Amino acid sequence: MYGTVSVVGLLGNLLVIYVLLGYTKVKDVTKYYILNLSLADTLFMLGIPFISASAAMGRWVFGRGMCKIVLSMDAINMFTTVFNMAVLSVDRYLAIVRASSHPHLRQPKVAVAVSLSVWLAAILLAIPVMTVSDTVMLMNGNYRCMLDWPADNAMFWHQAFISYTFILGFLIPLSVISVSYLMVIRHLRRNTSTHAAVARVSANMRTRVTKTVSAIVVTFVVCWLPFHVCQLLNLITDLPLTPMLAVSHVAMVMSYANSCVNPILYVFISQKFRESVRNALRL
16 A cells, blocks of 8 residues: 555656646746645655565654654644645635735745745754654564654653644645635525526536536545544553554555545646646656
8 A cells, every 4th residue: 555655646646746846837826835745645645665674564664764754754744745735725715705905925935935934844843853754673672663752751752742733734725724614615606697508517517616626625525634643542542452453454445545635636627737748748
């Protein structure tokens, strides 16, 4: 599973980056946000080979330094990915609902500033991972790459980290995404035309937007909720270790899978982008 997700995710997001930089003529600021999301998703995929190999062997063999790098980059890119999805939802809200009242918020310089802020926020939130990630020797003599919290207060810091990761990395982004897209759908349904031809076009657009929005929200929940549920269950229950590890691996794969689906949801639904892909691939 890890291998398939890694290959599909890398190829899909690298194609998006290649097309956005070299072939698309779209000037809209959404391009910056999609590019930023694809970059984060690509980097998110790079940690999979190490995690997959570690899970298969039952031990960490890549050294302490690589452990710190992989876990730190994994945390940074997790936050960056979900934050970018939230930013894209707000951008769609501004473009459709507030197009005339807030045009200054959809300028390239604003998009660049927001994108950089997303990365900065993700790095700051990942500082605990950068600090405590380490290789720990298990009872059987094998090493495991994990978060090694200070022994005197390990449970407190572990609970605090899981809680704020759930709130800042899932609950708040999901709320922003859901509210933004609900406002978009409500706006499109309210603004109907009495002209038959225009009304048909508007109805088709509303249907397309509604389906796309539903797919984005459902995919986000399906891919990320199991991961956070597993993390929370580890805090509040004492489930058997072996089945819990198996479920956790599946949940982790699903969270990575979100980065495979993002290029399809956010880019391939665009006719202009599909044309750019055909030009890039000379189809």
